[in-house]
Amino acid sequence: MPADPSTGDVLEVRHLTVEYDGVTAVDDVSLRVARSEVLALLGPSGSGKSTLLHAVAGFLAPTSGEIWLKSRRVATRERAEPPERRDVAVVFQSYALWPHLSAVDTVAYPIRRRGGGRRTARAEALDILDRLRIAHLADRRPAELSGGEQQRVGLARALARHASLYLFDEPTAHLDTHVRGVFLDELVVRREASGAGGVYATHDAEEALGLADRVALLNSGRLVQLGTPQQVYAEPVDLWAARLTGPASVLTVTVVGARDGGASLDFDGRVFDVESTGETSGGEAVPLLVRPGWARLGGELQGRLLAVRFRGPHSDYVVDTAVGNLLIREPGPPRYAAGADVGWTLSRTWPLGRPGADARSLAKL
Ligand code: ADP
Numbered sequence: 001m002p003a004d005p006s007t008g009d010v011l012e013v014r015h016l017t018v019e020y021d022g023v024t025a026v027d028d029v030s031l032r033v034a035r036s037e038v039l040a041l042l043g044p045s046g047s048g049k050s051t052l053l054h055a056v057a058g059f060l061a062p063t064s065g066e067i068w069l070k071s072r073r074v075a076t077r078e079r080a081e082p083p084e085r086r087d088v089a090v091v092f093q094s095y096a097l098w099p100h101l102s103a104v105d106t107v108a109y110p111i112r113r114r115g116g117g118r119r120t121a122r123a124e125a126l127d128i129l130d131r132l133r134i135a136h137l138a139d140r141r142p143a144e145l146s147g148g149e150q151q152r153v154g155l156a157r158a159l160a161r162h163a164s165l166y167l168f169d170e171p172t173a174h175l176d177t178h179v180r181g182v183f184l185d186e187l188v189v190r191r192e193a194s195g196a197g198g199v200y201a202t203h204d205a206e207e208a209l210g211l212a213d214r215v216a217l218l219n220s221g222r223l224v225q226l227g228t229p230q231q232v233y234a235e236p237v238d239l240w241a242a243r244l245t246g247p248a249s250v251l252t253v254t255v256v257g258a259r260d261g262g263a264s265l266d267f268d269g270r271v272f273d274v275e276s277t278g279e280t281s282g283g284e285a286v287p288l289l290v291r292p293g294w295a296r297l298g299g300e301l302q303g304r305l306l307a308v309r310f311r312g313p314h315s316d317y318v319v320d321t322a323v324g325n326l327l328i329r330e331p332g333p334p335r336y337a338a339g340a341d342v343g344w345t346l347s348r349t350w351p352l353g354r355p356g357a358d359a360r361s362l363a364k365l
């Protein structure tokens with residue numbers, strides 16, 4: 001089914017492949033963005049995030065597949081509408097500001113283009129600059145602004161566009177944390193008011209999980225997983241996805257008993273029963289993902305602290321255990337020093353990377 005206003009999709013990408021002279025940068029990707037939804041594209045450098053956004057914006061044509069904006073098919077291999085015909089606002093990594101325009105004129109430009117009078121456009125532009133904390137730089141040209149300030153002008157110009165789809169290509173790379181927060185809040189207010197959708201490319205997992213409604217994981221141009229932030233964090237499809245989405249420990253345990261709806265796992269001589277909805281067989285070694293908040297110190301399993309780090313709101317402990325190294329995160333300052341023998345326990349695990357296995361085969365401990 002194509003993207004359609006009645007279903008609320010502002011973007012649909014269908015089996016999109018984009019190649020550069022034989023290099024496949026985007027490989028058979030399909031995804032949708034609904035009205036008011038922000039989809040994060042999360043992937044390492046070179047995974048195809050920018051290429052995908054450029055194809056949606058109209059700067060690159062598909063090698064195969066289709067791009068739909070609302071109910072219009074805007075790009076196929078044979079025919080691609082130019083960027084100015086697509087109702088899309090873009091913020092790229094390189095902000096490409098016009099060198100001869102001041103900040104306020106840059107931001108006022110899209111407002112004037114959609115019919116705003118000179119005064120109205122200037123007032124609205126100043127208001128947006130003010131919210132991004134750069135109103136005092138309104139009359140400066142790009143050459144008189146720092147990289148981060150130019151980035152904010154680029155963001156302000158995009159916010160002034162009022163498009164039905166916003167594309168962001170690592171837009172906060174040069175922003176400090178405070179301005180990043182202001183910008184993201186602004187974005188949320190706008191999309192709620194206008195119904196605009198967004199696609200937000202980043203290599204920063206925390207940022208992607210924190211701002212998006214859904215997250216698409218990209219590896220070498222391929223879509224590896226698409227889900228809510230909670231799903232991709234707690235239930236990654238494989239070890240690569242687990243490492244991309246946050247701190248991950250992998251413990252290797254042995255299945256010592258399998259039965260309908262459950263399994264028993266051996267953690268160095270101590271056996272735990274877990275729920276299981278999939279096939280498991282005795283003797284099988286299972287790699288288990290443990291997020292830092294799923295484990296805690298104290299408990300019947302034994303280990304030794306390899307490292308302890310104070311991180312402000314919490315402390316990180318790396319525990320050497322018989323089933324692998326385990327990162328535990330607990331609120332507050334460190335309670336133990338490196339070298340100490342400690343007990344530990346788990347509240348949750350997720351089985352990883354067993355070829356052909358149902359990813360939900362082993363649920364909570
Ligand atoms: P990301 O934005 O995730 O870092 P890109 O979309 O920029 O990834 O790049 C995806 C792949 O395409 C990489 O292998 C990159 O080297 C390649 N690539 C990007 N731009 C070009 C280009 N203009 N010509 C040839 N290859 C390119």
Ligand code: MG
Binds near residue numbers: 049050051169
């Ligand atoms: Mg990029």
